[in-house]
Amino acid sequence: GPRYPLIAGRVLAVIGAFICYRTTSIWMLIFARVIWGLGDASFFCIGMTYVSKLFTSEKRGRALGVFQAVELIGSFLGQTIGGYVAGLYGARINFLATTIMAVIALASVTLIKGDGSTIPTKARASLLPSRAEMKKVLNRTVIVACIINLVCMMNNNGIQGTILPIYITETIGLDLTLYAFLVSASTVGSVTGNLLGGTLSDKMGRKKVLQAGFIIGVIALAGITLFTGFYPLLLMMFLNGIFWGIVYGVVPAYIADAVPDEVRGIGIGTFRTFMDMGGLIGPMAMSMLAEYVGGTQGYLYTFYFGIVMVLGLIVLTSTLKDTVIQKAPSAVH
The missing domain is CATH 1.20.120 (Four Helix Bundle (Hemerythrin (Met), subunit A))
Structure with a gap:
């Protein structure tokens, strides 16, 4: 528990x-x-x-x-x-x-009681997951969801956390106060994306909402490379936050739906592991790309690379089956 x-x-x-x-x-x-x-x-x-x-x-x-x-x-x-x-x-x-x-x-x-499961919890012989448990966890949906999380976290930490502050303050020339407002807009977008994404994915299905989030992410990343004014960038950062909020809210629900109740903790743990891997790899990969290309073009190429990766996620997600079963409307007599 x-x-x-x-x-x-x-x-x-x-x-x-x-x-x-x-x-x-x-x-x-x-x-x-x-x-x-x-x-x-x-x-x-x-x-x-x-x-x-x-x-x-x-x-x-x-x-x-x-x-x-x-x-x-x-x-x-x-x-x-x-x-x-x-x-x-x-x-x-x-x-x-x-x-x-x-x-x-x-x-x-300390006030928590039970484990939230409707299935009785059995005592485990080992703290490490068994081969049988890993087979239940590592299905196609979980593997794709973990790849999505890895790539999105690479974008979030590598571009927004590492490249974007330098690009905004040094290349575009906005001061730190205005950049702080951009970060705040992204945070508001993330909260909005979490709430909307989770609710809509219950009603429309995880797959459709996740793909819509990726499209918003592509628009946001492309907009950041095109606009230099504060207010357009404010909108793009809000959209970028919505993109990340949808991913962060819908992907764990996708994983929780796709694995049996008794190994759901292992599935969520796998999700978090890939998230941390993306957070580690992203800054190094994006910094190396920016340095290799050099100058302003180096920063822009990291955004282009991020766009290509998100477009790839749209294609990858299209191969998944939705995990939310839509109920047919009851007949009116």
Whole structure:
């Protein structure tokens, strides 16, 4: 069940945050961040699995969309408030505040009961997944969904997180304040994409909504290369956020639908692993491409490469079957 792993993860987060608050050593700070990261990673993986088990396929997309949207809102508020507090009182006080919030989160997860599943949980002989379990997980839908997540995370971290700030501030010439507004527009778009994508995927099917999200992503990336004015870029960043929000909300629902209940945690864990791989590979790959081409063209080529990858995902997604079964309307007598 999720209760004890979630408690263990929150304990690690409390310890990591408190060490960050107290330490004066850079090495101890790095060690604390590793502990903290382990706790947070377990929360997102287990939390998504738990939410996916609480709802049937007809409502799962909406539920996961809300779950992801709340995560994004928290991230946005944390960065904004944290920066303001650090400016007034110094960076260290943020770690103390985070420790207190981590304790509150720890108290909250102790209230969780059961595992959200309608199937009785059997005791496992090993913490590692068996070959039979991996066969259940690694079906075509899960493999394609993981590739989608890998590519989109490469785009998100490699282009938006690494190349875009340099391109916007140095090539286009917008100042950091205006760039902050662009990032905010992307965050608003991501929250919107999560909520809309999850809800619409329950009603229209995961496949159609996911492909619509990819089309929006292509438009956004192409628009960023074409426009240099602040307001057009603001719109493109909002659309880019919607693209990422739809992917981030619909793909885990797709995976949760495609694997049996008893191995859903392994499926979600695989999804998160490919997500982290994309976050690691993306900045390195896009930076190497930009440096190889050189100059402004180097930045633009990373956007073009991103567009090509997303177009490839549209084709790849077209090979999938939808996992949401649409109910036929009842006859009126």
